[in-house]
Amino acid sequence: MSPHEIVFRVGGAAGDGVSSTAESFAKMCARSGLHVWTYSSYQSVIRGGHVWTQVRGSPEPVLSHGTEPNVLVCLNQQTMDVHQGEVPEGGAVVYDSDLVKPDPAKVRKGARLLGLPLRKLAQTITPNGIVRNTVALGAAVRLYDMDFAQVEAAFKDIWGDKKPEVVEQNVRAAKLGAGEVEKAGGSLRFGIPFSHEPRYLMTGNEAVALGALAAGVRFHAQYPMTPASSILHWMAAHGPAHGVVVKQVEDELAAMNMAVGAGHTGVRSMVATSGGGFSLMVEAIGQAGMTETPLVAVLVQRGGPSTGLPTKTEQGDLNLALGAGQGDWPRGILAPRNTKECFDLTAKAFNLAEIYQTPILVMSDLYLGEGFRTVDRPDFNVPIVRGMVAADGGVAAGRYQRYAYTDSGVSPRAFPGMKGYQYTAATDEHMENGDLISDVLAGLPEFVEERRKMHEKRMRKLEGLRKDMPPPELWGSPNADLTLLHWGSTWGPAHEAILQVEEKQGLHVNSLEFPSLFPFHAEETLRILKEVKRTLAIEANYTGQFSRLLRAETGYKPDFSFLKYDGEPFTGREIAERILEVVA
Amino acid sequence: MKLAFELETYKSEIKPTWCPGCGDYAVLNALQHALTELQLEPWNVLIVSGIGCSSNLPHFLSTYGFHAIHGRAVAVAEGAELANPDLHVIVTGGDGDGYGIGLGHFIHAMRRNLDLTYIVMNNEIYGLTTGQASPTSEMGMKTKSTPIVGVIENPIDPIALALSAGATYVARAFSGDVKQMSELVARGIEHHGFSLIDALSPCVTYNKINTYDFFRKRVYDLNKEGHDPGDLKAAFLKALEWPVMQRDRIPLGLFYRNDKLPTYEDLEPAYKKGNPVTQRLGVEDADEILNEFL
Ligand SMILES: Cc1ncc(C[n+]2csc(CCOP(=O)(O)OP(=O)(O)O)c2C)c(N)n1
Ligand code: SF4
Ligand SMILES: [Mg+2]
Numbered sequence: 001m002s003p004h005e006i007v008f009r010v011g012g013a014a015g016d017g018v019s020s021t022a023e024s025f026a027k028m029c030a031r032s033g034l035h036v037w038t039y040s041s042y043q044s045v046i047r048g049g050h051v052w053t054q055v056r057g058s059p060e061p062v063l064s065h066g067t068e069p070n071v072l073v074c075l076n077q078q079t080m081d082v083h084q085g086e087v088p089e090g091g092a093v094v095y096d097s098d099l100v101k102p103d104p105a106k107v108r109k110g111a112r113l114l115g116l117p118l119r120k121l122a123q124t125i126t127p128n129g130i131v132r133n134t135v136a137l138g139a140a141v142r143l144y145d146m147d148f149a150q151v152e153a154a155f156k157d158i159w160g161d162k163k164p165e166v167v168e169q170n171v172r173a174a175k176l177g178a179g180e181v182e183k184a185g186g187s188l189r190f191g192i193p194f195s196h197e198p199r200y201l202m203t204g205n206e207a208v209a210l211g212a213l214a215a216g217v218r219f220h221a222q223y224p225m226t227p228a229s230s231i232l233h234w235m236a237a238h239g240p241a242h243g244v245v246v247k248q249v250e251d252e253l254a255a256m257n258m259a260v261g262a263g264h265t266g267v268r269s270m271v272a273t274s275g276g277g278f279s280l281m282v283e284a285i286g287q288a289g290m291t292e293t294p295l296v297a298v299l300v301q302r303g304g305p306s307t308g309l310p311t312k313t314e315q316g317d318l319n320l321a322l323g324a325g326q327g328d329w330p331r332g333i334l335a336p337r338n339t340k341e342c343f344d345l346t347a348k349a350f351n352l353a354e355i356y357q358t359p360i361l362v363m364s365d366l367y368l369g370e371g372f373r374t375v376d377r378p379d380f381n382v383p384i385v386r387g388m389v390a391a392d393g394g395v396a397a398g399r400y401q402r403y404a405y406t407d408s409g410v411s412p413r414a415f416p417g418m419k420g421y422q423y424t425a426a427t428d429e430h431m432e433n434g435d436l437i438s439d440v441l442a443g444l445p446e447f448v449e450e451r452r453k454m455h456e457k458r459m460r461k462l463e464g465l466r467k468d469m470p471p472p473e474l475w476g477s478p479n480a481d482l483t484l485l486h487w488g489s490t491w492g493p494a495h496e497a498i499l500q501v502e503e504k505q506g507l508h509v510n511s512l513e514f515p516s517l518f519p520f521h522a523e524e525t526l527r528i529l530k531e532v533k534r535t536l537a538i539e540a541n542y543t544g545q546f547s548r549l550l551r552a553e554t555g556y557k558p559d560f561s562f563l564k565y566d567g568e569p570f571t572g573r574e575i576a577e578r579i580l581e582v583v584a
Numbered sequence: 585m586k587l588a589f590e591l592e593t594y595k596s597e598i599k600p601t602w603c604p605g606c607g608d609y610a611v612l613n614a615l616q617h618a619l620t621e622l623q624l625e626p627w628n629v630l631i632v633s634g635i636g637c638s639s640n641l642p643h644f645l646s647t648y649g650f651h652a653i654h655g656r657a658v659a660v661a662e663g664a665e666l667a668n669p670d671l672h673v674i675v676t677g678g679d680g681d682g683y684g685i686g687l688g689h690f691i692h693a694m695r696r697n698l699d700l701t702y703i704v705m706n707n708e709i710y711g712l713t714t715g716q717a718s719p720t721s722e723m724g725m726k727t728k729s730t731p732i733v734g735v736i737e738n739p740i741d742p743i744a745l746a747l748s749a750g751a752t753y754v755a756r757a758f759s760g761d762v763k764q765m766s767e768l769v770a771r772g773i774e775h776h777g778f779s780l781i782d783a784l785s786p787c788v789t790y791n792k793i794n795t796y797d798f799f800r801k802r803v804y805d806l807n808k809e810g811h812d813p814g815d816l817k818a819a820f821l822k823a824l825e826w827p828v829m830q831r832d833r834i835p836l837g838l839f840y841r842n843d844k845l846p847t848y849e850d851l852e853p854a855y856k857k858g859n860p861v862t863q864r865l866g867v868e869d870a871d872e873i874l875n876e877f878l
Contacts, residue, residue, distance in 0.1 A: 214867055219667050245852060257653075264663075265663075378870075417628055436651075
């Protein structure tokens, strides 16, 4: 680990304020010009249990939340018991000396033990000691030699101008913590170069919401479900001011069906959920495919099956996304690899949905969706392409053909309210004008043919869509001994591993990654795979769902695989270890 | 005076495919009369339905239509209404569609008091799937799915349900009286808020109990008997009369109407920016949004 970076971990019980403490700290790092990456390990309880968050901050770009913390804050005994052995030489373990006892046998040599009466110090500021965590935060700020002005600025951001007394109390609490460090040996002297160029800090879910807003979403429906809920929270707080109708609904069936109704009228509409909720949306998303209604569905995966691991990460819903809905219908699946792509690909999804008049899925996961990362300023000037719309003013002759046969499979849309274009969209099989085939015509020779043609028209849209989906990317040195295959949030740890084995072992490893998963870029993928030596497929699920897709689409079987399904995100270190195993 | 939209202008080219004598013809007819009376522009009307014999209705009209999946008509309609509140959104479907598989959406739409009109063609049976028990089938009724002892669960009382869930216009009509039904539908469309019209619409093929005759012998106009639709308590009592308390007299007419309550649309903050379908896309001040992330 580079001593020139921050790896800060704070742990306690749920209800101890661990995540808000870590969030404040992450914000201070971002304001101090560092690149930031966080990960929260939490559980599905409101009080008790064991939760911890790690904040990594570095003057260089970071690709994961890192491994061993160089400052550990223990708000309870369990945190000490679980984590005390992880802090390396030169680091520090900060703990509440009235509540928590370290086990010197377990603490590593050269790690500084810093027991502070956190609660008592906090009680000198407010009788209930509510600023206890801020005292610890102040200690960390001093240990890392951070600029105190950033602390004050971050508190102002969090509480705003509305609660100056809260800001002032927290600043005083942080100063108390810093003062204690001063008395006990001063900073850790890491010499981290800070700047005054603040960086934007956001979660993948927030980036999704921002991307949607930039693209002009006007209807968002959602039912709360971890780890997708923060999309609803952000949208509900900010959407209406920008004209977005944000609806928390009775269930995910309602969410998807409402999004279909909204999309049908011509607004850009969207839903967000996790696997359980997406399972409920399955019939209705097929309805969008059949009625050729554009919409964007964001699927933030968590550990399955069933309720599974609500607060843990996984990439186990790819089969679900690929197979959602009875019969065949054209869909697109985008899979952002990082926070920037959460913004970019969500914005793009709205264009693709309207150009091809079909649902586009954006798949992320808990690690990407909930983790805070620094990003460059998102560019809100995204292109907005609304696809083919029938001209206003009525149809010259005969009835409007909503589902007219075209080479591209795309037919000009009309929206309720447009005079002269009235038609009925149907989830039953239908003809070009929308009239049903299914009830009295199905099976008649002419309509056997009609059904075939209509089904082909819909499915033909996949050809154009494939060309517009971001292609696979080969990252790293061209002549590598090993090529990693992965998708989604594995991007960061995979790149970190590649850099590590290159630096330490002189190995040349590159990676082939897939910002879009369906329609699959089979030809392009095969072309790249012909040039590579051996491959290692890395996925966070049990069966290798992506590898199966790859094999189904290209016939290619990866040489090695690394599958993980314990709920924890991949780390660069464990991927590096697996690389060394397979190249040995 | 010549009307801009004659009754015929609301008919599509498609002839209804229902069995001869099906009660749904009367509902279609009543809806056409109501649209004609209100002179609604066909292109500003969206009829959303689910799946069932009754749900085929939108195809027979010259308005916009959305023939959705089974049980989800109300949810699709809510999305359309929220996205374009200037449309007249009317939901049509069966008792299975609305009171069975789609019951959750029905209740929630009512508590939102969205400005929707919902006409349920209640034939107390699943027609399209050839005659199984529905959520409104009476106790003891033998059907394909209850062949031995008949239905052994209580029927849903849609009127009482609607009153308790917050619908602000609640009525029951009967396919044997198109004139009354047209009137109830027209007033329902006009009403600012959620309107339910439970339309008793006999299935002549699969329901041999709740026939036209069955209803003709029992129905009466509650408004002619002095019921005051402004009185919620009285409405509840009338709602429980059938099918909960007895099966000899079935009240028809307007149970309840309240025009004073705000609709969901009245309270939705996003409309300050205008109707979502006509808003300009794109963000005016990105800095204002992004500053919270610095
Ligand atoms: C999810 C789903 N389940 C079952 C069906 C089969 N199905 C079609 S219509 C119907 C019931 C129709 O009854 P109702 O809504 O009362 O309409 P009716 O035909 O009586 O007018 C059922 C069960 C379906 N289409 N979709
Ligand atoms: S089966 Fe019953 S409900 Fe269906 S069309 Fe025939 S009569 Fe009407
Ligand atoms: Mg029925």
